[in-house]
Amino acid sequence: VVPIESLTAPNRNVLILLADDLGLELNCYNNTVIDTPNIASLAARGVVYKNAFTSVSSCSPSRSAVLSGLPQHQNGMYGLHNGYHNFNSFKEVRSLPLMLKEAGIRTGIIGKKHVAPENVYPFDYAETEENNSILQVGRNITYIKQLVRYFFQSMSPKQNFFLYVGFHDPHRCGHTHPQYGSFCEKFGNGEPGMGVISDWKPRYYNANEVIVPQFVQDTPASRRDIAAQYTTISRLDQGVGIVLQELKAAGFLNNTMILLTSDNGIPFPNGRTNLYVSGTVVPFVLSSPYHTEGWGTVSQSYASLLDITPTVLEWFGVKFQKYTIFDRHVHLTGKSLWENTSCEAVYGSHSLHEITMYYPMRMVHKLNFTYIENLNFMMPFPIDQDFYLSPSFQDLLNNSATGQPTYWIKTLKQYYYRPRFELYNLTRDPDEVNNLAYDENYLAIRSQLQELLHRWLVDTWDPWRCYPQAVLEDAGPYKQNPVCMELLNGL
Amino acid sequence: VVPIESLTAPNRNVLILLADDLGLELNCYNNTVIDTPNIASLAARGVVYKNAFTSVSSCSPSRSAVLSGLPQHQNGMYGLHNGYHNFNSFKEVRSLPLMLKEAGIRTGIIGKKHVAPENVYPFDYAETEENNSILQVGRNITYIKQLVRYFFQSMSPKQNFFLYVGFHDPHRCGHTHPQYGSFCEKFGNGEPGMGVISDWKPRYYNANEVIVPQFVQDTPASRRDIAAQYTTISRLDQGVGIVLQELKAAGFLNNTMILLTSDNGIPFPNGRTNLYVSGTVVPFVLSSPYHTEGWGTVSQSYASLLDITPTVLEWFGVKFQKYTIFDRHVHLTGKSLWENTSCEAVYGSHSLHEITMYYPMRMVHKLNFTYIENLNFMMPFPIDQDFYLSPSFQDLLNNSATGQPTYWIKTLKQYYYRPRFELYNLTRDPDEVNNLAYDENYLAIRSQLQELLHRWLVDTWDPWRCYPQAVLEDAGPYKQNPVCMELLNGL
Numbered sequence: 001v002v003p004i005e006s007l008t009a010p011n012r013n014v015l016i017l018l019a020d021d022l023g024l025e026l027n028c029y030n031n032t033v034i035d036t037p038n039i040a041s042l043a044a045r046g047v048v049y050k051n052a053f054t055s056v057s058s059c060s061p062s063r064s065a066v067l068s069g070l071p072q073h074q075n076g077m078y079g080l081h082n083g084y085h086n087f088n089s090f091k092e093v094r095s096l097p098l099m100l101k102e103a104g105i106r107t108g109i110i111g112k113k114h115v116a117p118e119n120v121y122p123f124d125y126a127e128t129e130e131n132n133s134i135l136q137v138g139r140n141i142t143y144i145k146q147l148v149r150y151f152f153q154s155m156s157p158k159q160n161f162f163l164y165v166g167f168h169d170p171h172r173c174g175h176t177h178p179q180y181g182s183f184c185e186k187f188g189n190g191e192p193g194m195g196v197i198s199d200w201k202p203r204y205y206n207a208n209e210v211i212v213p214q215f216v217q218d219t220p221a222s223r224r225d226i227a228a229q230y231t232t233i234s235r236l237d238q239g240v241g242i243v244l245q246e247l248k249a250a251g252f253l254n255n256t257m258i259l260l261t262s263d264n265g266i267p268f269p270n271g272r273t274n275l276y277v278s279g280t281v282v283p284f285v286l287s288s289p290y291h292t293e294g295w296g297t298v299s300q301s302y303a304s305l306l307d308i309t310p311t312v313l314e315w316f317g318v319k320f321q322k323y324t325i326f327d328r329h330v331h332l333t334g335k336s337l338w339e340n341t342s343c344e345a346v347y348g349s350h351s352l353h354e355i356t357m358y359y360p361m362r363m364v365h366k367l368n369f370t371y372i373e374n375l376n377f378m379m380p381f382p383i384d385q386d387f388y389l390s391p392s393f394q395d396l397l398n399n400s401a402t403g404q405p406t407y408w409i410k411t412l413k414q415y416y417y418r419p420r421f422e423l424y425n426l427t428r429d430p431d432e433v434n435n436l437a438y439d440e441n442y443l444a445i446r447s448q449l450q451e452l453l454h455r456w457l458v459d460t461w462d463p464w465r466c467y468p469q470a471v472l473e474d475a476g477p478y479k480q481n482p483v484c485m486e487l488l489n490g491l
Numbered sequence: 492v493v494p495i496e497s498l499t500a501p502n503r504n505v506l507i508l509l510a511d512d513l514g515l516e517l518n519c520y521n522n523t524v525i526d527t528p529n530i531a532s533l534a535a536r537g538v539v540y541k542n543a544f545t546s547v548s549s550c551s552p553s554r555s556a557v558l559s560g561l562p563q564h565q566n567g568m569y570g571l572h573n574g575y576h577n578f579n580s581f582k583e584v585r586s587l588p589l590m591l592k593e594a595g596i597r598t599g600i601i602g603k604k605h606v607a608p609e610n611v612y613p614f615d616y617a618e619t620e621e622n623n624s625i626l627q628v629g630r631n632i633t634y635i636k637q638l639v640r641y642f643f644q645s646m647s648p649k650q651n652f653f654l655y656v657g658f659h660d661p662h663r664c665g666h667t668h669p670q671y672g673s674f675c676e677k678f679g680n681g682e683p684g685m686g687v688i689s690d691w692k693p694r695y696y697n698a699n700e701v702i703v704p705q706f707v708q709d710t711p712a713s714r715r716d717i718a719a720q721y722t723t724i725s726r727l728d729q730g731v732g733i734v735l736q737e738l739k740a741a742g743f744l745n746n747t748m749i750l751l752t753s754d755n756g757i758p759f760p761n762g763r764t765n766l767y768v769s770g771t772v773v774p775f776v777l778s779s780p781y782h783t784e785g786w787g788t789v790s791q792s793y794a795s796l797l798d799i800t801p802t803v804l805e806w807f808g809v810k811f812q813k814y815t816i817f818d819r820h821v822h823l824t825g826k827s828l829w830e831n832t833s834c835e836a837v838y839g840s841h842s843l844h845e846i847t848m849y850y851p852m853r854m855v856h857k858l859n860f861t862y863i864e865n866l867n868f869m870m871p872f873p874i875d876q877d878f879y880l881s882p883s884f885q886d887l888l889n890n891s892a893t894g895q896p897t898y899w900i901k902t903l904k905q906y907y908y909r910p911r912f913e914l915y916n917l918t919r920d921p922d923e924v925n926n927l928a929y930d931e932n933y934l935a936i937r938s939q940l941q942e943l944l945h946r947w948l949v950d951t952w953d954p955w956r957c958y959p960q961a962v963l964e965d966a967g968p969y970k971q972n973p974v975c976m977e978l979l980n981g982l
């Protein structure tokens with residue numbers, strides 16, 4: 001990736017294609033079973049990042065980080081926004097759409113939003129779950145096509161745009177709409193009661209042929225689950241194709257930066273809601289019509305969803321104006337991917353998902369190591385309502401209960417009860433099962449990563465940075481110089 | 492207390508005097524050292540409840556329960572509203588001020604609000620921390636007098652009112668404004684740099700003479716801390732006197748229901764943020780000009796801050812209209828104190844306080860027993876930023892660290908690490924130190940209280956009611972019939 005030629009180039013637009021819970025089940029990530037030709041075409045016009053991570057493996061927190069450039073602990077979206085979870089970003093947050101709107105760029109969102117409040121995340125054009133059925137606006141690719149077309153048709157001449165298309169595919173829907181299948185893979189497929197999405201030609205897969213990720217147990221139940229996921233991914237892939245077709249038809253293909261990515265990892269065991277690689281690695285395809293020399297290449301550089309805000313700002317030549325939240329200075333810790341230097345580390349920060357799922361974790365990847373701190377480590381890792389009912393988790397649960405082999409990389413007990421600190425050597429142990437945090441030979445690397453992580457937590461004003469062994473004091477005389485004060489609770 | 496003669500009586504008004512972190516340090520609760528003549532005068536015109544409890548010992552959650560009649564887990568205010576804690580009630584909540592406003596009653600709030608969003612808790616007249624300094628609007632009783640006077644002067648003839656005065660006294664301020672002393676007991680006392688509150692004549696106490704509650708360690712440090720608290724209570728008491736004087740001068744004394752209470756227990760060890768009696772018992776003085784036969788009496792009946800909404804509604808003859816939150820029916824589980832029958836049980840529900848202080852607890856008092864469930868019991872009980880810096884806690888911490896006697900009813904380790912279930916016989920063990928939850932002789936009472944508690948949690952749609960051993964499924968096919976599904980995590 002080369003630097004942007006000019007920060008003030010006219011006719012620059014941005015199209016974000018955000019999938020929901022999509023992992024690396026794509027041709028461009030070497031999956032040869034699934035059929036995702038449209039995303040493959042996009043990859044041929046861009047760079048495929050193989051080490052791209054979300055900072056948090058949970059919908060609203062991740063989307064808030066994408067749209068603010070701030071981790072969840074800094075923007076306030078500590079967990080899901082919807083229903084009784086009720087999380088919101090701080091009203092002081094200055095989001096990407098807000099900054100772009102102020103810079104005169106037309107902003108649009110079509111599909112899943114899942115962040116709030118409205119005045120923090122304003123879009124000039126908004127067709128989301130707030131004013132539509134989420135199934136229609138997020139999964140009906142024919143409806144999405146019409147909305148995208150309307151957005152382009154209603155552009156003023158010479159105006160630039162930032163369009164964010166939030167596909168709801170391939171998110172599970174088994175716990176809310178089981179009639180459509182575990183992944184809503186039947187929704188709109190033309191079968192009786194399923195409705196019709198005229199632009200979608202469902203692809204079906206043989207469960208025996210799907211590729212089971214290493215971190216998922218290989219059983220008939222999980223294979224059927226993955227086959228359903230693949231079918232839903234076919235709707236996503238065809239939706240991507242349609243949106244790109246609309247972009248081209250509207251004449252914007254040659255001046256639009258396109259990013260395809262996902263908010264979090266796949267909703268399978270060890271995946272979503274975890275900070276393991278399996279929960280945080282996301283597809284990341286960045287395409288620029290001005291960077292044809294990179295087309296079709298693969299990058300091993302780290303990328304983070306926290307990089308999206310600085311990358312888009314630089315693309316538009318909009319300078320980030322420092323601001324304050326609670327009188328504390330905010331700057332972006334992600335970096336523009338148009339810069340030549342690549343990141344040395346990527347960070348993760350998770351607090352909750354559902355309101356009852358308190359399990360703060362902090363993470364850093366560097367030098368092919370993963371370092372994780374589990375703050376509520378004495379309690380079992382929590383399970384979300386959606387994942388709990390999934391065929392793959394039910395399979396694990398049932399086999400664990402009856403003492404049958406689970407064929408999983410860990411036991412359910414190990415999954416629930418985690419050490420406070422975790423350190424993995426991804427080169428030798430890509431599944432992150434051999435914890436080196438308590439191995440004397442790795443004390444130096446552990447210390448180095450711990451220090452790096454805590455520097456980032458301080459830099460991003462993490463309210464949890466003293467937890468659980470100390471109390472953060474940051475008011476009154478400690479306002480400018482916050483300190484951690486020991487609790488003497490034995491931790 | 493006798494029933495209200497007529498639900499449609501004209502000229503009925505309500506004055507709520509809500510203290511902040513006030514306990515039973517009052518003459519009318521048999522404290523003979525402190526001097527609180529104004530509250531004593533009010534008590535002479537009302538009933539003093541000796542078994543009144545907040546449902547949650549935390550500011551915003553308690554205030555949201557007062558103003559909605561719903562426990563924190565049902566109204567969404569799971570923790571503090573301010574700063575990075577950022578909790579808010581659900582926008583669907585229909586609060587007391589909203590219902591009264593719709594009934595044509597003029598609503599006013601003066602002082603500490605600490606609940607949100609605005610459209611859930613609207614007041615016709617509002618002078619709060621949102622548009623004032625909290626120290627001025629909450630502790631400067633001369634300023635409060637002027638605001639109350641203005642509120643009364645601006646009443647339309649024949650209009651009824653609901654006025655909520657949220658004193659910030661005697662809340663600690665040591666971690667935000669240490670220059671004014673641990674309880675802001677110097678703020679406005681006329682000393683250099685302290686400013687002047689002309690209506691306040693500070694009362695000072697000899698540390699040797701204060702009454703140390705049983706649940707606080709009796710040491711020189713805690714005695715000085717209590718003496719400072721008493722001085723601040725003198726500002727509150729004189730403020731109460733001034734507000735009642737304004738009420739009388741405006742001609743409303745003889746048609747106004749007056750309730751003096753506190754949002755939560757005292758900010759001392761074992762107090763605030765706990766569901767023990769020491770953290771939840773609150774002063775509760777209910778005065779009605781139409782119920783003179785009860786004046787000066789004491790009631791041993793249970794009362795809950797959850798009873799305030801139904802009590803005020805009945806006073807005004809405003810019928811509670813059932814409504815839904817997330818499509819689920821809401822009804823009030825508190826009861827009007829104007830009814831002759833008294834409550835058999837009172838309930839408690841705490842989830843967080845500060846955002847990092849996740850420690851959900853559920854509680855019921857019945858038959859002079861306390862039953863508590865600690866949901867995050869494996870982790871240490873969390874300590875808040877304000878309390879941590881308090882002289883009393885620092886005293887405990889320092890003595891514990893150096894192995895000195897603490898003179899406390901429990902060890903710091905016991906305080907941090909709690910059993911999952913707690914059961915206390917308040918008759919024999921008022922300090923709640925002898926846990927009977929695992930005593931075979933008390934299995935029947937434990938089961939009875941557990942069942943009672945869980946019936947209330949179901950009745951109030953507690954999202955945590957399956958936690959931590961199961962997942963609540965309440966969407967899709969489970970929407971009308973939610974179920975707890977086992978996690979097999981050994982709990």
Ligand SMILES: [Ca+2]
Binds near residue numbers: 020058
């Ligand atoms: Ca997602």
Ligand SMILES: [Ca+2]
Binds near residue numbers: 550662755
């Ligand atoms: Ca309080």
Ligand SMILES: [Mg+2]
Binds near residue numbers: 026027028039043
């Ligand atoms: Mg592909």
Ligand SMILES: [Mg+2]
Binds near residue numbers: 517519530531532534
């Ligand atoms: Mg008194």
